Amino acid sequence: MKKVDLVDVKQKYDAAGRRILFISNEILTFGEKLPPEKEFKDVVSALCADSRNSVVLISSISTSQFDERVPDLAVTLVAEDGGFVKDHNGQWQIYGDLFFLWKQPIITALQRLQDRYQDTSIEEKHFSVTWHYENGPVKILEQE
Numbered sequence: 001m002k003k004v005d006l007v008d009v010k011q012k013y014d015a016a017g018r019r020i021l022f023i024s025n026e027i028l029t030f031g032e033k034l035p036p037e038k039e040f041k042d043v044v045s046a047l048c049a050d051s052r053n054s055v056v057l058i059s060s061i062s063t064s065q066f067d068e069r070v071p072d073l074a075v076t077l078v079a080e081d082g083g084f085v086k087d088h089n090g091q092w093q094i095y096g097d098l099f100f101l102w103k104q105p106i107i108t109a110l111q112r113l114q115d116r117y118q119d120t121s122i123e124e125k126h127f128s129v130t131w132h133y134e135n136g137p138v139k140i141l142e143q144e
Contacts, residue, residue: 020054021047041073048074058082062125063092083127094126103129 013019047055058078059066063086066077077086086092103124110122110131123130 017052018054019050019052020056022056022058023047024058040069044070044073044075060128060130080125080127083125 044055044057047053055073055075056078057066057070057075058081060081061069061079063077063079063084066079066086070077074088076088078084079086079092082095084092084094106129107122107124110129113131114120114122117133120131120133123132
């Protein structure tokens with residue numbers, strides 16, 4: 001794999017007449033689950049300030065969490081890793097008509113894990129189910 005030449009990337013970025021930036025919301029977290037509100041908005045606002053940029057934020061978070069997080073930023077939002085898309089000042093659009101019979105068996109299995117490992121949690125979204133264990137990797141190993 002070829003190493004990225006950052007000088008070349010910067011030159012091409014500067015020369016581009018129009019740019020679309022796809023950014024994972026989690027990249028902007030500065031090592032935290034959610035970055036400080038002001039820092040997050042400052043970074044995204046700076047990207048949006050250049051009229052040549054179109055900014056798309058992609059995240060695993062739910063539509064309601066995204067609405068709370070970026071209500072006034074002129075960006076396109078992609079929630080639940082692609083399940084929903086919303087243009088600035090638009091309505092959430094659902095993408096895909098998935099069959100959800102798979103969710104209940106997964107939730108049941110994850111509930112068993114949650115019962116076994118303290119400080120873990122389950123989050124059910126429209127398109128996904130997540131078992132959160134942020135507080136648990138060391139604790140999980142200790143319990144084994």
